[in-house]
């Protein structure tokens with residue numbers, strides 16, 4: 001081989017990974033950047049008092065959300081149940097930034113018409129439901145949903161997320177067991193981000209490697225670097241294919257890190273500074289950009305164009321959402337079906353005084 005052809009080869013891009021096309025590699029970058037930037041805009045609005053509830057960041061977990069949801073086939077009707085930190089997964093499923101801005105600012109135009117201030121909203125057509133709770137409850141719900149896919153003979157797959165903390169709940173266990181024994185077409189994504197509120201992993205489970213819990217249910221488990229978007233995508237893709245082929249549930253443990261407190265109001269006083277610094281050096285976006293550049297999979301101009309697109313979309317969405325009205329007070333009881341109680345609930349009664 002001549003020196004010239006060696007140089008030419010070095011110039012050339014290395015083969016594309018994970019069976020993805022160039023546009024898809026760029027799309028993964030776009031969704032991760034959109035997730036991070038949208039959350040940054042929300043932090044700005046939160047500090048101005050315009051976000052009316054709590055704000056739950058996924059800083060450092062963007063590869064986990066985006067890479068896993070990207071493995072689903074939306075055209076095939078695949079279905080996803082997110083947690084509070086899976087903003088990126090919902091963007092991949094077709095949720096629009098303005099919907100989150102409206103939710104967090106409790107606008108009357110929001111998907112829940114100002115009744116919920118986070119991402120507990122769903123859209124059956126786009127293939128996602130809102131979470132009931134962050135604490136494992138979506139696993140049995142998704143076992144039920146994927147059971148309907150099976151009963152109707154539909155080749156659809158479900159994906160459900162669960163946190164390291166939520167894996168210690170009864171709901172997780174029951175849902176996992178049912179999905180496993182019925183070989184339901186479900187992918188269970190365990191986000192091991194090191195903390196459940198201020199409780200470290202070591203303090204809430206004696207298991208070191210969460211993927212090992214799969215053995216207790218008789219299903220395959222895999223532990224993946226959750227900050228490597230391509231590794232996440234590849235593992236999720238395999239699990240989705242298994243599910244679609246009728247081979248049942250896979251448990252994927254994504255090892256990642258929650259770089260912010262449980263929510264913006266949590267100052268993370270319980271987190272060692274060097275731990276944060278270590279995970280900052282393992283940032284999923286920085287790592288992906290470096291890989292796209294080093295492997296010559298995407299020219300710098302394409303990444304800049306994606307950044308510009310994100311900025312323009314968010315500028316427009318923020319200005320639109322900010323001026324929208326809060327819900328009309330008269331609509332407060334719309335969609336509320338429970339009858340008001342005639343007796344005050346027991347817990348409300350004052351204890352007899354001595």
Ligand SMILES: Cc1ncc(C[n+]2csc(CCOP(=O)(O)OP(=O)(O)O)c2C)c(N)n1
Pocket residue numbers: 083085133134135162163164165166167191193195196197258262
């Ligand atoms: C039954 C119940 N207990 C407690 C809470 C409060 N809570 C919400 S999220 C959370 C921690 C969840 O940790 P993990 O499952 O690791 O998810 P992460 O926040 O790390 O994404 C707690 C204690 C709750 N919502 N419901």
Ligand SMILES: [Mg+2]
Pocket residue numbers: 163164165191192193194195196197
């Ligand atoms: Mg956690």
